[in-house]
Amino acid sequence: MAMQLDSYFGSFFLCIFCFSWFLSFPAEAAVRKTLYVSMHWHGLKQFLNGWADGPAYITQCPIKTGHSYTYDFNVTGQRGTLWWHAHILWLRATVYGAIVIMPKEGTMYPFPQPHRETKIILGEWWNSDVETLVNRANKLGIPPPTSDAHTISGKPGPLFPCSSKHTFTMEVEAGKTYLLRIINAALNDELFFSIGGHNMTVVEIDAVYTKPFTTRVILIAPGQTTNVLIKADQPPSRYFMAARPFMDAPVPVDNKTVTGILHYKGIPNTVLPSMPKLPAPNNTNVA
Structure with a gap:
């Protein structure tokens, strides 16, 4: 399950509620499961907010099933594409999303403005x-x-x-x-x-x-x-x-x-898409 979250300049305030349903795609059923999880804000500098960084057992105890935890931190002075994810063992593969911090109001990108x-x-x-x-x-x-x-x-x-x-x-x-x-x-x-x-x-x-x-x-x-x-x-x-x-x-x-x-836009869905030519899996020259 991928969730997305955008942030615009200023403070970031989020309350996470840890639930006991493990969601699965593409299956339609949900299986009851006990989870212990925390959220890491990948790439945020956390100036004077180290306790909100998210690694379980380092900056906080994990969030227990049925409990909630509030992350409160400031992103002033930061900008760009970052992301967030669960931060216990392989649970990082299950819950994640985007953090987009836009440039300061009135500041343009140093490249042509996209549509x-x-x-x-x-x-x-x-x-x-x-x-x-x-x-x-x-x-x-x-x-x-x-x-x-x-x-x-x-x-x-x-x-x-x-x-x-x-x-x-x-x-x-x-x-x-x-x-x-x-x-x-x-x-x-x-x-x-x-x-x-x-x-x-x-x-x-x-x-x-x-x-x-x-x-x-x-x-x-x-x-x-x-x-x-x-x-x-x-x-x-x-x-x-x-x-x-x-x-x-x-x-x-x-x-x-x-x-x-x-x-x-305007092309029928029945048109077969063209495939890009991807490098061989071991192509170190491209990598």
């Missing part, structure tokens, strides 16, 4: 309860299983079985420029990301503006954020955006490709 902004959150999905999986692996002395799917904003896309209806789609208008705020919330995997037929201009990495450069593919590590500009300058159609892991070591990895769709 629209979109958040793209890359994640991993296990069909089983991740805590059960990792606890079983620890008892047996074996590595935990790799994920069953990758996701874009919580959806695995049409390449995953029975998931054609669970596909992230971004509609664009020909000639317009869009800012994508890309977050890798995957638990373990570095991911290549590309959009069929389109260049991406990287303008920000980990909430810091960078000298713009243009590329067909980016590599984004777990916990990292990257902002890119794309211009809808290709023949109006439908194009896959896709991500899959980079791994150059002989260890198991979920090598499945997740896809979303860049959809030009």
